Amino acid sequence: MASQFWKPGAERPPLLTDEDDGLFVMAAQPYYSSGYMTIERQRQTLPAFKHRTPLLYLIENHATTIVIGETGSGKTTQIPQYLVEGGWSEGGRLIACTQPRRIAVQTVAARVAEEMHVTLGQEVGYSIRFEDMTTPGVTKIKYLTDGVLLREMMEDPLLVRYSVIMVDEAHERSISTDILLGLLKKVQRRRPELRLIIASATLEARSIAAFFDTSAERRSQSQAMDLVFPSRKPAILSIEGKTFTVQIFYTEEPVSDYVRDAVSTVNSIHKLEPPGDILVFMTGQDEVDETVQLIQHETENRHSDLVALPLYAGLARVDQEHAFGPIPRGKRKVIVATNIAETSLTLEGIVYVVDSGFSKQRFYNPIKDVEALITAPISRASAQQRAGRAGRVRPGKCYRLYTEDDYTNLMSAETVPEIQRSNLTSTILQLKALGIDSIMRFDWLASPAPEAMVRALETIFAIGAIDSDAKLTSPTGFQIAEIPLHPMLGKTLIASCALGCALEMVTIAAALSVQSIWVPSRGRQKELDEAKLRFAASEGDHITYLNVFEGFLQSQRSAQWCHRNLINYQALKKVEDIRSHLSKLLQRLGLAVKSCERDIKVIQKAIVAGFFANACQLKISVEQGCYKRIRDGEEVFIHPSSVLFRVSPKWIIYHANTVTERHYVREITVIESPWLMELAPHFFHHKSMEY
Ligand code: CDP
């Protein structure tokens, strides 16, 4: 293989010293506007900048390079730019940088386009599910979710378009990150010229480095002869900026109410400690809001000058920006945040951290086939990460609202990776589609529970995506795998094409794919219930979504109409976008996208064809709204958000379920029991059915 295929080009732009201000600037740039200098100057003050040359050297000489650095050190925004400057995008090759979250993909791509003075979507682009903002032949840096890169592997298993793939935020260990790392290790064997960069905020990088160390494996003869290939021993580079010591304090006794204790800790910091912002870690939105209110309340009572601001993922953009923005002079900022402030966001000026010791974590129960969001103790790795946020500007202090004994003996060393606590149906189907036949023998970074794998295999077998040899079926299995939705919803879409109601079903599937089509209802529950009633269909939530969307079209996509009906305008625009993506995809798969002209029964049947395993029967003479899931007798309840909450029809099918106080099911449609035998005889044949 010719070496110039993978080697960085020789023509790196030389770095010249700008005499006037003693900073490095790129000589090849055409102009120096004042804005340009500011942004360029900022780039050069980032910790990553000092490591630019060693970094490029390591990447050239190692198949895998692991980069560790605090949040804000420039990993995500700078490294891809260094790679372009180092020639890695020459010859039309792409540099990929994956993120676990969509929102990060968009904001980071916009930032980097600005830094490079290019239009977003040209040299710097991004790709998220249902949205591709790249230009073939022009784009050099592509930010994308790890999920989207996995999907790309279905068409391009060796990812030949990419010269370098940077897997960012690897410490989060999202399912897609874990799967991607496992697959990239395979790709590297076939493409030794591919370079991987794995960026992580913590030292968890060690186990990832061990995973990618293939230096002891034998090379094939042709590879062994070819000395141009890089070392297969991963390099680890720390681009840690200057950090200061953080003094840790524990409570002497276990804390019974950490919200109350956090508030009093904040107050005593404010009273006794020199200026510096405070960051408080809580577990969820409700707790964050409660803490903010309590602090504000005390501030008013005592005429103190604290400004408490919330920060969590579901917060409106403007409110998020408050947390990052300046506050009136002489006041002290308290940011009360969920886990998102642990690594993924850069907050300036924090000197004190108050750590509740808990976070909300998702856990999947494969026996009951339900996920629960549980408030659980964080790991020691998380606790260290939280404390680290106090040492960015000067020596800081971290107040842990738990005992040292709990830290040492109760908390686990590291957070359980998502893959070991989630439903794996989509994941397993995707691996099958990528040709991984033996799921059990896949090179997992962390192996999932066998029960969860078996449950996933059962589900994709039941919907006909794999056969009894666990091989993907043709065409159904391949078609379902092509659709970027949960396999049961994918199956529903395919069935809707056969039943002649795909036009309606793509709308429903799109509505199920956005956060919520209703505006957040905090404090306005009654109003929202009334708005829902205006669209409520007796058949249930799916048809209600259809009614809302049709109303939206009839209103000529009016924002005012949405506002009047407590409908989220942006969400409906998104629905429209997703539905057109889905129709195109179905047509590309050779399927017919037709309307059933409001023959609702066919739509209900299409839902049954995908979700029959979620069919439930009303339990007579028990508490209102209590159901028995047919396949295993599990007791479930209709969630109050459903339009069928007070209706309690005899037979229902649900789209989603969660456990909180109860096992709740949501997004529900009424069905007729004979449809189960009609559409899924293989599944219900042996199960008992009482009419
Ligand atoms: O990835 P890492 O956390 O190491 O840092 P980064 O995301 O590359 O951010 C480096 C710096 O760029 C931050 O300290 C911010 O000052 C700036 N930045 C920004 O202004 N706007 C963004 N959307 C992202 C980064």
Ligand code: MG
């Ligand atoms: Mg980053």
